[in-house]
Amino acid sequence: MLESAEKFKNIFHIHSWLDRCAYIFDEVVEYGPLKVDLGQLKWLTPAGFTVLLSTLNYLDRFYYLETIPPKFDSRTDKFDIVGYMERMNFLNSCPEDVKLSFEKMINMDYYYNRNRNRKEKELDELRISRCDRDIEELGRSIKRIMKGKGLHINRISDITEIVTELAQNAVEHADEISDAECYSCVQYYKETSTQPGRVEIAICDTGRGIVDSLRDHVSVGSTNDKIVEKAIFTRASRFPEQDRGKGFNNVRRTAFGWSSDAEFYVRTHDSMYRIYENRLELLDKGRYFPGTFYYIIINV
Amino acid sequence: MLKVNLLPAVDTKVSLIGRRSMIPLNQKVMKQIEEAPYGSILFYDMEQVEGMNGSGIDEVIIKPLKWILQESKTHNKYLYLINLNDEEDHLYNLQKSLQGEEVVLVAQTETSLEIIGDLGDASKDLLELAYQHKKITARTAADLLGKKNNSVSTQLIKLHDQRLLQRQEEQLEEGGRQFVYSSLF
Numbered sequence: 001m002l003e004s005a006e007k008f009k010n011i012f013h014i015h016s017w018l019d020r021c022a023y024i025f026d027e028v029v030e031y032g033p034l035k036v037d038l039g040q041l042k043w044l045t046p047a048g049f050t051v052l053l054s055t056l057n058y059l060d061r062f063y064y065l066e067t068i069p070p071k072f073d074s075r076t077d078k079f080d081i082v083g084y085m086e087r088m089n090f091l092n093s094c095p096e097d098v099k100l101s102f103e104k105m106i107n108m109d110y111y112y113n114r115n116r117n118r119k120e121k122e123l124d125e126l127r128i129s130r131c132d133r134d135i136e137e138l139g140r141s142i143k144r145i146m147k148g149k150g151l152h153i154n155r156i157s158d159i160t161e162i163v164t165e166l167a168q169n170a171v172e173h174a175d176e177i178s179d180a181e182c183y184s185c186v187q188y189y190k191e192t193s194t195q196p197g198r199v200e201i202a203i204c205d206t207g208r209g210i211v212d213s214l215r216d217h218v219s220v221g222s223t224n225d226k227i228v229e230k231a232i233f234t235r236a237s238r239f240p241e242q243d244r245g246k247g248f249n250n251v252r253r254t255a256f257g258w259s260s261d262a263e264f265y266v267r268t269h270d271s272m273y274r275i276y277e278n279r280l281e282l283l284d285k286g287r288y289f290p291g292t293f294y295y296i297i298i299n300v
Numbered sequence: 301m302l303k304v305n306l307l308p309a310v311d312t313k314v315s316l317i318g319r320r321s322m323i324p325l326n327q328k329v330m331k332q333i334e335e336a337p338y339g340s341i342l343f344y345d346m347e348q349v350e351g352m353n354g355s356g357i358d359e360v361i362i363k364p365l366k367w368i369l370q371e372s373k374t375h376n377k378y379l380y381l382i383n384l385n386d387e388e389d390h391l392y393n394l395q396k397s398l399q400g401e402e403v404v405l406v407a408q409t410e411t412s413l414e415i416i417g418d419l420g421d422a423s424k425d426l427l428e429l430a431y432q433h434k435k436i437t438a439r440t441a442a443d444l445l446g447k448k449n450n451s452v453s454t455q456l457i458k459l460h461d462q463r464l465l466q467r468q469e470e471q472l473e474e475g476g477r478q479f480v481y482s483s484l485f
Contacts, residue, residue, distance in 0.1 A: 132321035139317055139351045157389040161396075164353045168318040243363070244319050250354030254396070 001035040002059075008041060008048030011265040011295055015272040015286055021055050022270075022287035025062070034063035036098070041070040042081055046185035047202035047295040049085075049126050053093055054183045054291060058206045060095035067101035086111040088185070089125040129167055129182040139164045142186055149188050155199075155300070158254045159186060162201055165247040166294050170205035181205065188300070197300040204293040211269040224269055229280045232266070252277070255296055263297040301341050301485070304332050304379075306348045306360070314348055316356030326359045333364055339376045341466070341484050346390055346407075347383040357397040365403045368463055378463045380484045381407035384414065391416070404462050406431075408485045426455050430465055431483040438479070456481050 002024050007013060028034065036056065044052065056065060070081045085091065086108070091099050102108055129135050139160050146156040163186060170182035184203045191197035207213070210231045211224045217237065218230050230236040232252065235245030255262045256277040264275040270288040274281045306314050306325065316322060336342055344361070368377050384390040384407050391407070394416045398405065404417030406427075413431050415424055429444060430436045438453035445452065456479070460467045465481040472478055 132318055136315040136317050136351060139315065139353070143351070153386075153389050154392050157392050157396075160351065161353045161393070164317050164351070165355060168320070168353075168355065172320060244355070246358050247319070247355045250397070253399075254354075257396075 001037055003037040004039075004041045004052075006040050007043045008052060009043055009045045011047070011267060011272050011274075011283065014047055014051045014293055014295070015267055015284060017051060018055065018267060018289045018291075018293075019286040021059065022289040024059070025289065026287070028063075031062055032064060033066050034059065035066050035068070037068045038070045039068045042077065043079065044081065044084065045202070046187045046200045047293070049088060049090065049185045050183040050202040050204045051293055053090060053126060054181075054204050054206050055289075056094055056098055057181070058290065060097065065095055065097045065101075067098045069102045069105050082106055083111055083114075087114075087125070089127075093126060093128055126183065126185045129171055129184065131171065132168070135164055135167050135171060135182075138167055138184060145186075146188060149190075151188065151300070155258065158258050159199060159201065161254045162251050162296060163203065165251045166201075166203040169247055170203055170207070170292065191300075199296075199298045199300055201296040201298075202294065204291055206291045208290060209268040209288075209292050210266075224271065225273075225280070225282055228266070228268060228271070228273060232275055232280060233278075255298060259298050259300075261299060263295075265295045266292065267295075268292040301343060302332075302336050304329055304342050304344050306344060312348075313350045315350050316352040316360050318353070319355040319359055322356045322359035326363060329360060329364055330367065333368065333377065333379070334375075336377060341378045341380070343380050343382050343408075343485075345383055346381050346385060349385070349390070350388055352388070352390065352393050354393075354397045357394060361394070361405070362398065362401055362403060365405065365463075369403060369461075372461070372463060378466065378484050379405070381405060381416075382485075384409070404464060406464055406484060413483075413485075423455055423459060426452065427459055427464055430456075430459070430481055435480055435482045437481070453479075 002020055004017065005013060008017065024034065059065060072080050072082045091102060127138055129138055142160050142163055143156055146159055163184060167182045167184055182203065182205050187200045189195070189198050189200070211227050214227050214231055214236055218227055222230070232248050235249070237245035252264070252275065255264055260277070266273050266275060268291070271285045272283045274283055306329065314325070333342060365379055368375070368379055391414060394405070398417035401417060404415065404419050407414040407416060413428070415427060419427070425445065426441060429441055438449055438456055441456065442449040442452040456465065459465045460481060465483065468480050468482070469477055470480050
């Protein structure tokens with residue numbers, strides 16, 4: 001059984017979830033029903049959304065997912081996680097069997113029939129991009145939404161730069177495996193009495209990951225960590241003949257140019273890393289699972 | 301002046317986003333630039349451009365510009381931009397992408413010019429002066445800036461090498477020759 005924790009919030013939660021997915025994938029060889037228990041889930045960040053959705057869609061290719069949806073009790077829970085998931089378009093993009101489980105166990109009509117006025121201008125929901133045109137539309141949507149939130153135009157350009165570069169990368173990785181896609185979620189949180197205003201950007205794919213993509217294009221014998229480092233800090237590319245490999249540098253420069261205390265994480269192959277302006281820190285090693293997961297938090 | 305057409309066949313706007321989708325546009329642009337006559341001044345009309353990111357700018361603007369620099373002896377071509385769009389934040393995106401690159405661009409604005417890329421303050425002042433006057437010699441520029449003729453002359457040669465100013469050689473009535481530098485627009 002694949003079981004979620006209460007919070008799906010930061011890179012450690014993501015790493016732990018992917019390890020559990022990898023374990024299922026390695027150990028449960030029988031292609032049949034797989035129980036996914038989201039019953040304890042109470043909180044999701046943009047990164048949690050993208051990772052949960054991408055992994056469920058990936059696992060759905062191999063298993064029938066019998067899902068226990070999150071529980072919301074209006075008497076005890078401050079936050080309606082089911083309502084939030086519906087509002088973020090999770091149920092429009094998740095596997096059909098997952099959606100059916102939600103509809104079987106929760107009165108989803110209540111959520112489906114809610115007023116969703118002016119959503120296209122105010123809420124950047126979970127998006128899936130499959131081609132270059134989708135990335136252009138993603139860029140337009142981010143600009144529209146962030147403009148509506150009153151962000152400075154240069155900061156909107158920065159967000160658009162980060163998202164479109166990483167999403168383009170994801171779509172190109174995704175091309176190598178059929179049905180692979182780029183998942184993105186961008187959220188702007190206004191300043192509160194306890195937290196500064198911030199932008200959270202989460203992008204992921206279910207491609208083969210940075211290490212396997214680049215292995216044949218860097219020095220023979222490079223360790224996995226070295227390969228990831230080269231992808232992020234140099235112009236190493238799978239297409240050296242096309243003089244590429246600037247995208248990641250642009251993203252890093254933009255994130256840290258905006259805010260020197262930006263938090264930038266990547267989980268790929270079997271490891272999670274924190275990316276600093278000039279160095280990469282390995283946070284933990286786990287098990288291999290397809291995909292590359294980026295999570296960026298910038299204090300505004 | 302020759303306009304480089306950035307538009308795909310059907311659309312009325314183009315997004316300079318990503319690498320893969322920009323490679324065909326790079327090829328289209330390069331064909332127009334290569335086929336333009338020797339000494340051409342080419343421009344991109346940025347009104348045709350909506351979204352952009354670093355990879356797209358690199359493919360469609362920086363790479364052709366590097367080619368123009370590299371082939372300056374055999375092709376002697378120039379490239380500048382017009383109609384930068386504030387709504388699309390073109391200037392900021394271009395400034396960011398050209399940072400640390402070996403190319404500098406000029407863009408025509410309603411009143412003057414924008415210099416995009418890494419250029420020292422002294423060269424910037426000189427370039428702005430040249431664009432104010434449209435045509436300038438090292439001697440005139442040195443007088444106006446209160447600098448030595450030699451150092452201004454060296455800077456003007458560099459700005460010409462960077463394809464930011466054109467240069468013509470003129471015969472002086474009193475004998476001898478001098479270079480006259482002129483703006484691209």
